[in-house]
Structures are given as C-alpha cells and as structure tokens.
Amino acid sequence: MSEPNPTQSPHAPDTHGYIDDRPPISGRKALIWIIVLVAIAAVIAIASILPRLGAEKTLRDRTESLALANVTVEKPTAGAPSEELVLPGNVFAYVDSPIYARTDGYLEKWYFDIGARVKKGQLLATIASPEVDQQLAQAKADLATAVSNAGYAKQQASRYTDLLASNAVAKQDTENFVTQAASTNTQVKSAEANVQRLEELTGFEKVYAPFDGVVTARDIDIGTLISAGSATGGREMFHMDDEHIMRVYVNVPQVDAPSCTPGTPADFTLDEYPGRRFHGNVVRTARAIDPASRTLLVEVDVPNPKGELVPGAYTQVHFQLKIVKQTLILPVSALLFRQEGLRVVTVVHANGGDVAKLVPITIGQDDGRVVQVVEGLNPNDEVVRNPPDSVIDGEKVRVVTPNSDGGAQGPEENQGNPSPEGGS
Numbered sequence: 001m002s003e004p005n006p007t008q009s010p011h012a013p014d015t016h017g018y019i020d021d022r023p024p025i026s027g028r029k030a031l032i033w034i035i036v037l038v039a040i041a042a043v044i045a046i047a048s049i050l051p052r053l054g055a056e057k058t059l060r061d062r063t064e065s066l067a068l069a070n071v072t073v074e075k076p077t078a079g080a081p082s083e084e085l086v087l088p089g090n091v092f093a094y095v096d097s098p099i100y101a102r103t104d105g106y107l108e109k110w111y112f113d114i115g116a117r118v119k120k121g122q123l124l125a126t127i128a129s130p131e132v133d134q135q136l137a138q139a140k141a142d143l144a145t146a147v148s149n150a151g152y153a154k155q156q157a158s159r160y161t162d163l164l165a166s167n168a169v170a171k172q173d174t175e176n177f178v179t180q181a182a183s184t185n186t187q188v189k190s191a192e193a194n195v196q197r198l199e200e201l202t203g204f205e206k207v208y209a210p211f212d213g214v215v216t217a218r219d220i221d222i223g224t225l226i227s228a229g230s231a232t233g234g235r236e237m238f239h240m241d242d243e244h245i246m247r248v249y250v251n252v253p254q255v256d257a258p259s260c261t262p263g264t265p266a267d268f269t270l271d272e273y274p275g276r277r278f279h280g281n282v283v284r285t286a287r288a289i290d291p292a293s294r295t296l297l298v299e300v301d302v303p304n305p306k307g308e309l310v311p312g313a314y315t316q317v318h319f320q321l322k323i324v325k326q327t328l329i330l331p332v333s334a335l336l337f338r339q340e341g342l343r344v345v346t347v348v349h350a351n352g353g354d355v356a357k358l359v360p361i362t363i364g365q366d367d368g369r370v371v372q373v374v375e376g377l378n379p380n381d382e383v384v385r386n387p388p389d390s391v392i393d394g395e396k397v398r399v400v401t402p403n404s405d406g407g408a409q410g411p412e413e414n415q416g417n418p419s420p421e422g423g424s
Contacts, residue, residue, distance in 0.1 A: 105129030
C-alpha cells in the first residue's frame with residue numbers, strides 16, 4: 001500500500017479512483033466524542049443502579065420496621081384523693097363472757113334460757129351444794145370451840161400474871177399461859193377466816209348476771225353435776241353477751257395500714273340486710289403488723305340499739321380511706337413480672353425512634369382489674385398496655401393506634417404497604 005503524498009490535493013482521487021470529500025477529524029474533537037460517549041454510558045449505568053439501590057434500602061427499612069414490636073400506650077389515670085377499701089370482718093359483742101360455777105354441787109334450778117335479756121345482778125341459777133353447807137356448819141362449830149378456848153386461856157394468863165406479882169407462881173408457868181392465850185387467839189382468827197370462806201362458797205350457790213346482756217348459751221340443766229372453775233374441767237353454765245355496741249375486727253393489708261387510723265369512718269353491709277349500711281368508726285388498732293399475714297388488726301365499733309347485729313356474723317367493711325400520697329391507676333395487664341421485681345414498660349421518644357424503658361414500681365391496692373401505683377411513675381408517662389414478655393430495656397418499639405375492631409394500626413400502614421422491590 002502506497003504512502004499518501006503530502007503534496008497531493010485533498011480532493012485528489014486515491015489509487016482506486018475515489019475522491020474523499022470529508023474533512024479530517026482533529027484530536028480535540030475525538031476526545032470530546034469519547035467523553036460524551038462515556039458520560040452517556042455512566043448515565044445509563046446510574047439509571048439502572050439507582051432503582052436497585054432504592055429497592056434494597058426500602059427492603060432493608062421494611063425488614064427493620066417489621067422487626068419492631070408493635071405496642072399500644074396509655075397514660076396512667078390519677079387516683080382519687082380518697083377511696084373505699086372493702087374487706088371482710090367478723091362481728092363480736094362488746095362484752096363476751098362465759099359464766100362458770102365457783103362451787104361444787106348440782107344444779108337445783110335455772111331461771112333464764114337462751115335469748116333472754118337480763119340485767120346486772122339478776123339470778124340466773126341456783127346450785128345445791130350440801131357438802132359445802134356441812135363444811136360451813138362444821139367451821140362454825142370449830143370457831144365456837146376456838147373462841148371458848150381462847151377465853152379460857154386469856155383468863156388463865158390474866159390470873160397467873162396477877163399471882164406472879166406476889167411471887168405466888170413460877171414465872172415460867174405464867175409465860176406458858178400467856179403464850180397459850182396468844183395461840184388460841186390466833187386459832188380464833190383462823191376459824192373465822194375459814195367460816196368466811198365457806199360462807200362465800202355458799203354464796204356462789206346462787207349465780208348472778210355480771211352485766212346487762214343477752215344469754216346466748218345455756219349448757220346446764222336441772223340435776224347437772226357442777227364443778228367449780230374452768231381450769232379443773234368445769235362445765236360452762238351460761239354464756240352472755242353485751243350487744244349494745246358491737247366490735248368488728250378486720251385485718252387490713254400492710255399497704256393500707258397507714259391510712260386506717262382511729263376515727264376513720266367505716267360502714268358495714270350484711271347479706272341479710274340488702275341495701276342497708278351500718279355506720280361505725282375505727283376506735284383502735286393493734287399497732288403491730290401480724291408477721292404471718294402481713295396485716296394490721298383493726299377494731300371498729302358500731303352502735304347496735306335495736307339488736308339487729310348479732311355476734312359471730314360475717315360482714316363486709318367499707319373503709320373511707322384518705323390517700324396520703326397521690327396514686328396512679330393502671331390496668332393489671334400493664335404489669336410485667338421479672339426476677340428483679342415488678343416492672344412496667346414506658347415508651348421514651350428519642351431522635352432515633354421510640355424506645356422501651358423498664359421502670360420499677362410499687363403498687364398499693366389491687367382489685368384484680370386495676371392496680372394503684374404509689375411510686376415509680378409520673379402522670380405523663382406513656383405506659384405500654386400489654387407488654388411482651390421478651391421486651392428488654394432500651395429496645396426500639398413501634399407505637400401503634402388500636403383500630404375500632406381491636407387490631408393495631410401503625411402510622412406507616414396509613415400510607416399503604418410499599419413493595420419491597422420498590423416497584424421495579
């Protein structure tokens with residue numbers, strides 16, 4: 001192939017007889033064309049890569065979003081300044097007394113049966129005790145003998161004392177009679193005490209009512225053998241109650257004990273009196289927590305002028321307690337029981353999203369539906385209603401709004417569900 005002739009005209013025919021009319025391409029224009037082609041290729045590459053990157057980011061964000069736990073939150077409700085605490089109670093008479101015999105014998109007669117109202121000092125029963133009567137007669141005879149001996153000894157001592165002044169008797173004999181007179185005088189006092197004891201025992205043959213009240217039990221009948229006292233196995237004769245005021249004993253939980261002080265109002269309801277309330281007040285407490293039940297024994301007195309309340313009855317006691325410290329009300333479903341103690345889950349709004357925070361709390365009254373939180377929460381805290389057991393402190397969560405049908409709807413669900421592939 002021949003070399004081009006530089007002197008040859010640009011339009012001169014080549015060896016094949018063709019004439020090339022195109023101007024020659026400069027190096028600068030070639031470079032521009034190369035840059036343009038590269039830019040076009042880059043735009044095409046970017047246009048094909050960007051949708052894929054967007055789809056991958058959307059898929060990643062969607063996956064992370066689906067991994068978050070959906071939670072619903074609510075703020076705790078402020079508790080009332082006072083509350084009604086309802087607890088079971090037992091009704092007792094103001095005075096409750098078993099009546100035993102103080103002398104041995106057998107029952108001769110009784111005068112009042114169960115349900116009878118008696119006054120203090122009224123005769124309830126008579127006991128026949130012939131042995132005691134005979135002992136009393138013997139004691140009186142012994143007393144008479146002792147008095148006679150004492151009189152004789154006194155005369156002898158006086159006589160010998162007078163004779164001793166004229167040295168008519170020995171001094172030792174005089175001292176013996178004086179000592180004998182003192183001894184017999186002591187025997188008289190002993191016999192008098194024995195007579196008084198037996199007279200009191202015979203006085204116990206008549207059993208009297210110790211106070212105004214009602215006979216609630218009669219465990220003896222005519223001819224029943226009576227033994228004195230209760231420690232020796234004696235039988236209880238009567239049981240009496242003073243029912244003009246009733247005592248109601250209630251075991252108050254330790255958490256409510258500081259609010260249940262003397263003077264606190266308390267009402268009573270009984271099944272046999274539907275729709276009625278009996279009014280009373282706390283009069284005293286044990287001022288000590290029972291270590292077995294962790295409760296405080298409280299006594300409430302209620303007037304019983306008509307005798308409608310009876311001892312041994314079961315009642316519901318309604319205490320009107322003043323709340324010493326502001327409480328917050330939460331549903332029981334919000335509680336989380338952990339090894340380290342009772343917790344609730346609150347949601348903290350941070351820049352990176354919503355974060356779960358486990359908060360220790362102290363609860364007060366628990367009625368099975370809601371609980372009182374006395375410490376650990378603030379009124380503006382957002383508490384998770386039903387937290388999952390696997391939730392941990394600092395975990396990211398998604399706050400959702402419950403639908404009318406009971407489901408949950410997150411904020412992103414209002415905007416539709418974008419495809420993980422970004423529509424490509």
